[in-house]
Amino acid sequence: MKTIFRSITPVKLLRSSISLATQPLSLNPSTLIDDFTKFCNQRDLPKAINALGRLQNHGIRADAITYSELIKLCVSKGAIKEGKIIHNHLYSNGNEPAVFLNNVLLNMYVKFNSLDKARLLLDQMRERNVVSWTTMISAFSKAKLNEEALRYLVLMYREGVMPNMYTYSSVLKACDGLETLRLLHCGIIKSGLDSDVFVRSALIDIYSKWGELDNGLLVFNEMITRDLIVWNSIIGGLAQNDKGDEALNMFKGMKRAGFPAGQATLTSVLRACTGLVLLELGRQVHAHVVKSEEDLILYNALLDMYCKCGSLEDADSVFQRMANKDVISWSTMIAGLAQNGQTLKALKLFDSMKDSGIAPNSITILGVLFACSHAGLVEDGLYCFRSMKRLFGIEPGREHYGCMVDLLGRAGKLDEAVQFIHGMEIQPDAVTWRTLLGACKVHKNVEIAIYVAKEVLKLDPQDEGTYILLSNIYANANRWEDAGEVRRNMRDQRVKKEPGCSWIEDNKQVHLFVAGDNSHPNIDKIKTELNLLIKKLSGMGYVPDTNFVLYDLEGEQKEDSLRYHSEKLAIVFGLMNLPKEKPLRIMKNLRFCGDCHTFAKLVSKAESRHIVIRDPVRFHHFKNGVCSCGDYW
DNA sequence: GTAGGGTTAG
Numbered sequence: 001m002k003t004i005f006r007s008i009t010p011v012k013l014l015r016s017s018i019s020l021a022t023q024p025l026s027l028n029p030s031t032l033i034d035d036f037t038k039f040c041n042q043r044d045l046p047k048a049i050n051a052l053g054r055l056q057n058h059g060i061r062a063d064a065i066t067y068s069e070l071i072k073l074c075v076s077k078g079a080i081k082e083g084k085i086i087h088n089h090l091y092s093n094g095n096e097p098a099v100f101l102n103n104v105l106l107n108m109y110v111k112f113n114s115l116d117k118a119r120l121l122l123d124q125m126r127e128r129n130v131v132s133w134t135t136m137i138s139a140f141s142k143a144k145l146n147e148e149a150l151r152y153l154v155l156m157y158r159e160g161v162m163p164n165m166y167t168y169s170s171v172l173k174a175c176d177g178l179e180t181l182r183l184l185h186c187g188i189i190k191s192g193l194d195s196d197v198f199v200r201s202a203l204i205d206i207y208s209k210w211g212e213l214d215n216g217l218l219v220f221n222e223m224i225t226r227d228l229i230v231w232n233s234i235i236g237g238l239a240q241n242d243k244g245d246e247a248l249n250m251f252k253g254m255k256r257a258g259f260p261a262g263q264a265t266l267t268s269v270l271r272a273c274t275g276l277v278l279l280e281l282g283r284q285v286h287a288h289v290v291k292s293e294e295d296l297i298l299y300n301a302l303l304d305m306y307c308k309c310g311s312l313e314d315a316d317s318v319f320q321r322m323a324n325k326d327v328i329s330w331s332t333m334i335a336g337l338a339q340n341g342q343t344l345k346a347l348k349l350f351d352s353m354k355d356s357g358i359a360p361n362s363i364t365i366l367g368v369l370f371a372c373s374h375a376g377l378v379e380d381g382l383y384c385f386r387s388m389k390r391l392f393g394i395e396p397g398r399e400h401y402g403c404m405v406d407l408l409g410r411a412g413k414l415d416e417a418v419q420f421i422h423g424m425e426i427q428p429d430a431v432t433w434r435t436l437l438g439a440c441k442v443h444k445n446v447e448i449a450i451y452v453a454k455e456v457l458k459l460d461p462q463d464e465g466t467y468i469l470l471s472n473i474y475a476n477a478n479r480w481e482d483a484g485e486v487r488r489n490m491r492d493q494r495v496k497k498e499p500g501c502s503w504i505e506d507n508k509q510v511h512l513f514v515a516g517d518n519s520h521p522n523i524d525k526i527k528t529e530l531n532l533l534i535k536k537l538s539g540m541g542y543v544p545d546t547n548f549v550l551y552d553l554e555g556e557q558k559e560d561s562l563r564y565h566s567e568k569l570a571i572v573f574g575l576m577n578l579p580k581e582k583p584l585r586i587m588k589n590l591r592f593c594g595d596c597h598t599f600a601k602l603v604s605k606a607e608s609r610h611i612v613i614r615d616p617v618r619f620h621h622f623k624n625g626v627c628s629c630g631d632y633w
Numbered sequence: 634g635t636a637g638g639g640t641t642a643g
Binding site: 064065068072099100101102103104105106107110129130131132133134135136137138139141164165166167168169170171172173196197198199200201202203204205227228229230231232233234235236237239262263264265266267268270271295296297298299300301302303304307326327328329330331332333334335336361362363364366367370399403 | 634635636637638639640641642643
């Protein structure tokens with residue numbers, strides 16, 4: 001008895017006698033700790049915090065592991081207040097917990113999204129190790145505070161703490177460009193940490209995000225042991241960089257390596273299908289995923305795939321059945337309807353979205369404006385644009401302005417569109433002007449077109465289409481000198497020409513047709529069939545429209561290059577090979593030329609086929625001689 | 634003991 005009393009300081013004795021009055025429990029320190037430990041183990045937060053209060057009153061400490069477990073319990077329950085009580089307790093009486101517990105506290109504030117509190121704590125800590133720094137860096141990186149993440153990496157270096165694989169795998173995401181990325185990669189290799197799978201998957205991912213897929217592939221190919229996430233990184237990287245076919249090949253490789261596809265994998269596979277318009281493969285993925293639990297991201301990708309493969313019925317049925325829908329699900333569906341020419345349904349869906357209590361974001365509004373512009377709903381579009389900030393708190397961005405230029409231009413209000421661009425709060429870019437140029441073309445306004453084309457070329461001197469258009473305009477007006485100058489400028493700028501190509505899926509195979517390329521095995525047969533078809537259509541009044549051809553070709557040669565545009569070859573291939581009841585679904589890399597558009601309309605009538613062609617911006621559903629775009633595109 | 638990588642809409 002005596003010895004026990006002697007071991008307690010007078011202050012502590014005083015405290016315990018006070019607490020005795022309010023909390024008539026055990027006085028014995030070991031019993032108090034036992035109580036505390038017991039409640040922590042039982043994950044009984046209120047009782048544990050109560051017991052902690054008694055420890056506090058008696059100036060007693062439990063062991064670090066128990067505290068750490070209790071803090072984790074707070075995190076899992078979102079108990080911020082309790083977490084702070086523990087923090088105060090650990091810092092009471094001028095104590096500072098060991099770095100391990102400090103790290104647990106740091107992590108707690110991070111999980112509570114209190115980055116400022118975490119930052120303060122880190123500043124205050126006497127000892128900071130690699131875990132402390134990594135906790136902060138990872139938090140900044142996840143919160144997309146990239147500058148802060150990189151800044152803390154530097155602070156860490158300056159303090160003489162070296163990053164490890166945990167640090168690198170989380171800081172890589174925060175790279176602000178290729179230069180930083182290369183520096184980090186060097187550091188990783190020098191420290192021998194590049195054998196870590198986490199670091200590797202982060203490297204693959206970030207290289208592909210910065211458009212250096214080859215470096216990502218290099219990292220991937222050097223790996224001896226790969227896990228599911230590394231496969232996902234490379235497949236996702238390929239899919240996001242429009243290398244759908246390579247992504248699908250990689251997916252095959254992954255299956256060969258014995259990995260079952262996870263939801264993230266299938267999301268990327270769907271993205272690849274979307275990019276390649278592989279509706280049938282997309283359907284197979286769908287059939288595969290309906291068996292598992294509904295994953296929102298995956299289902300959103302499914303929606304997008306159906307929309308972008310021009311199958312609105314499938315998209316709608318998925319959308320109707322989805323138990324949870326977020327702003328992306330709604331925006332995908334609204335944009336999908338709009339792009340497929342179903343304007344009124346798109347606007348109706350926007351109303352339903354608002355009714356359902358999901359707040360639209362800037363991308364949702366973009367879909368709505370797109371719908372208005374493609375249906376000539378000038379007033380509705382203007383209203384939406386003018387009220388987006390007031391109603392939804394969304395500032396119009398460059399793309400919203402672009403949609404408005406399109407809206408005015410399409411409606412033939414070309415002067416107003418020019419005025420609108422001059423009044424924009426954001427500097428117009430080449431895309432803005434090019435949008436208006438397209439409208440000038442449709443409405444055949446030469447005067448404005450010349451002005452607009454010059455604006456485009458000021459901002460993008462490499463734009464092939466604009467040179468050609470401008471020189472065609474001059475040539476048609478017999479202004480040969482001007483046309484010649486445009487041609488010279490084009491040569492001086494070494495404008496690159498992107499070859500037009502189209503592709504179509506048949507029996508799980510993609511058939512690609514590139515302008516001027518005869519490598520398809522059946523190309524001769526296809527060309528023969530195409531010529532027969534053109535003859536048949538000529539009987540219906542089809543005359544090739546040569547205005548859409550390059551200026552340096554003449555007469556018959558002009559018509560010949562037009563004759564074999566890749567979308568025509570793809571259409572004929574589809575007619576020859578796909579069953580009559582199936583719509584022809586064709587994808588192309590460039591915008592439609594007017595001649596091919598007319599051609600497709602006539603074919604849909606002459607052959608009674610439903611033809612769906614996707615250009616880089618929208619869809620054209622050809623049925624019975626009419627296109628869903630209403631001949632505006 | 635505490636810190637880490639991949640997936641969706643324009």
